[in-house]
Amino acid sequence: MADDPLLQPYRLKHLTLRNRIMSTAHEPAYSEDGLPKERYRLYHAEKAKGGIALTMTAGSAIVSRDSPAAFGNLHAYKDEIVPWLRELADACHEHGTAVMMQITHLGRRTNWNKADWLPVLAPSPIREPAHRSFPKTAEDWDLDRIVADYADTAERMRAGGLDGIEIEAYGHLLDGFWSPATNLRADEYNGSLDNRLRFTWRVLDAIRARVGPDFIVGLRMVADEDWDKGLTREEGVEIARRLVASGQVDFLNLIRGHIETDAALAEVIPIQGMRSAPHLDFCGEVRAETKFPILHAARIADVATARHAIAEGKLDMVGMTRAHIADPHIVRKISEGREDEIRPCVGATYCLDRIYEGHEALCIHNPATGRERSMPHVITRADGPPRRVVVIGAGPAGLEAARVSAGRGHAVTLLEAAPEAGGQVRLASRLPRRRELIGIVDWRVAMCERAGVDMRFNSYAEAADVLALEPDVVIIATGGLPNTGIVEGAELAVSTWDILAGDVKPAGRVLVYDDNAAHPGLTAAEAIADAGCSVEIVTPERFFAADIGGLNHVAYARAFDRHGVRITINKRVLGVRRSGNALVAAIGSDYGERVDEREVDMLVVEHGTLPLDDLYFDLRPLSRNGGEVDHAALIDVRPQAATRNPDGRFQLFRIGDAVASRNVHAAIYDALRLCVAV
Known part of the structure; x- marks a missing residue:
């Protein structure tokens, strides 16, 4: 490991960073009252425990009251932030991690x-x-005020014990003056590059006057908007040169692209199915031209790509931001020779899409991220005697239950009716663009194998099979089956599972009735369109894909636009009947009595799943708790102790879609918080 480029220290001004891996600025929306309190601190401290060199907080902390939080941003204009910053900085410094x-x-x-x-x-x-x-x-008075706000904020950051700050110039106010797309002024702040940089110099001068020359100040800047209306590469690189020559900044964190629409943002922050590290070579070129410390992050999700970025001199510090949301202990695992144990970022971008939809960041398959107060990233052995745990179902919920239970030191048997693990995740990953999702399954299978879980595939479990294993705990993770019965004549329809599994080959005119507005219906629709069919998606929602965030929406929207998919909102498929060799779907709405008809060759219905729960109800009378879950104990991460049948031989629980149709994160979270207390 001594020769690993990623593990070499890096000196930035007076600050020695212990390796070359960082988490770039992002706003997880964990703030309370605009302040980085306990949840925020624990999130960053976990990455520090995991060995990261630098964690860049906030994305971004706002300097002025007329810059209201867009997605949980920290209120850096408040003096009250300072003591909370000190707690956060101290928590990270304790583990050797720098904080900006x-x-x-x-x-x-x-x-x-x-x-x-x-x-x-x-x-x-x-x-x-x-x-x-x-x-x-x-x-002019706005600019005077904002310049002073930047200086005040920088002083607060220094008072809070941070190692430095990064000024955002990427789709925000500062670079709004740089770009011809957003600066149409007729005064001294537009025209020449000197004029367009005038406000930037004022901000930097005010900050330096307040914090002095020794405090680290960097800029996250767009060096090429990659847009015929915007900042060119030539001008962007020239701005970088001027910033370097000024001596006012200590590093540049480079961005390429523009972000005023979801489609544009997806090119800057690519998701699954898109190119890995698309702007890395560009950053290397700017580094070569400026001979200046360059930081960068954009879909650098794996260690091999990060190592390449440093080894080839393209970057000085490599950002693995979403990767650390998936696994905050990346550096520790590299340094301990356990690189193969790193939980992979699968590019689902559930984290960012939740932020942009007004929620907090959560990883699709690491429910401990953002919940460090109650959920562990490292599973530790239970204090009591080992127990015999039987898990039925090897989808994401069942695999997580087996992984965590084995990590607690229990003897775990996993029974799965299918020949391989994965459940609905395996179905979703059959769409080529979403194939990375299988990492959710593959990682858990590998961890279960490493922990000695007895995994039995092609094993359809009935009550007698479970009882023969003499379990202490039984966890039903059998998932659900498609619920297509909401449409009259549903026997003529097929499910999204039929399409994704390849059991039904789509042909001709296909109507997809999506009464779920989540990934399954859209994934099936994209697969059908890719197969060359004529597709219409009908949904009763008032806007399209209600449960899909903006970045994932882009990929679907591009596919649908490419194939000419018709999208109809505010409509319901009421029923379907056969007409010769075709089907006729009756389409109504919640807003009137009008009913239209569509003649199609196939109707695909998506309405979530109904629990596959026969085994659960067969076992309930024999269990000690009758399947009861003590919600207070579950939330507080305490052992389940409900007793409804004192003669019962085992505890019985069900998780994931075996309870109700939800999503991957919910299924895995069910398993983690239940099993970590067993």
């Missing part, structure tokens, strides 16, 4: 109808489509 914070004025990238209801402002009154606010043109 990204600060910004969001400019037009927020909304006016929240917080103090102040007008959104920008260099020019050009609306950002993503946040939809019409900004006012920033006046």
Whole structure:
């Protein structure tokens, strides 16, 4: 490991970073009252425990009151933030990790109808489509005030014990002056590059005057908007050169692209099915031209790519941000020779899509992230005697239950009716663009094998099979089966499972009735369109794909646009009947009595699943707890102790879709918080 490029220290000004891996700034929306309290601190401290060199907090902390939080941003304009910063910095420093914070004025990238209801402002009154606010043109007194706000904020960051700050110039106010797409001013802040940088110099000068030359100050900047309307590569690199020559900044964190729409943002922050590290070579070119410390992150999800970035001199520090949401202990596992145990980032981008939809960041398959107060990232052995645990079903819930139970030191037997593990995740991963999802399954299978779980495939379990194993705990993770019966004449329809499993080959005109508005219906629709069929998606939702976040929406929308898929909202498929060799679907809505008909060759219905729970109910009378779950104990991560039948031979629980139709994260979280207390 001594020769591993990723594990070499790096000196940034006076600060020695213990290796070359960092987590770049992002806002997980764990703040409370705009402050980085316990949940926020524990999230970053976990990465510090895991060996990361630098954790960049906030994405971004806001410097002014007229830059209201867009997605849980920290309120860096408040003096109250300082003691919380000290706690966070101390917690990370204790483990040898440096801490910085990204600060910004969001400019037009927020909304006016929240917080103090102040007008959104920008260099020019050009609306950002993503946040939809019409900004006012920033006046001279606005700029004076904001410059002072930046300086005040920088002073708070230094007082909070941070190692430095990063100023955001990437779709926000600062770089709004740089770009021809967003700066239409007719004053001294537009025209030449000197003029467009005028506000930037004012901000940097004010910050340096306040914090002095020794505090680390960097810039996360767009060096090429990759857009015919925006900042060119030539001008972006020239801005980088000027920043370097100024001596005002200590590092550059490079971005390529623009972010005012979901489609544009997806090119900057690629998801599964898109290119790995698409901007890495560009960053290497800028590093070569500027001879300056360069940081970067954009879908660098695996250690091999990160190692290449450092070994080839493309970056000085490599950001593995989403990868650390999946596994905050990446560096520790590398240094201990356990690289093959790293929980993979599968590119699902559940984390970011939740943020952009107004929720907190959660990893699709690491439910401990963001829940460090109650959920462990490392499973430890139970204090009591080992127990015999039988898990039925090897989907994500069952695999997690087996992994965690084995980690607790219990003897685990896993029974799965299919010839291989995976459940619905395996189905979803059959769409080529989403094949990375299988990492959720493969990692758990490998961890179960390593822990000695007795995995038995092609084993359809009945009550007698379970009882023969003399279990102490039985966990039913049998999932569910497609619920297509919501449509009259449903026997003529097929399910999304039929399509994804390849049991039914789509042909001709296909109507997909998506009364779920989540991934299954859209994944099936994309597969059908890819097969060359004519596709219409009908949904009763008032907007399309209600449970799909913006970044994942982009990939579906591109596929549907490419294939000419018709999308109909606010409509329900009421029934279907046969007409010769075709089907006729009756389509109504919640808003009137009108019923239209569509003649199609195939109707695909997606309405979630119904629990496959026969085994659970067969075992209930024999169990000690009758299947009861003490919710208070579950939430508090205490052992389950309910007793409804004192003569029962075992405890019985069901998890995941065997309870109700939900998603991958919910299934895995069910398993973790139940089994970590067994």
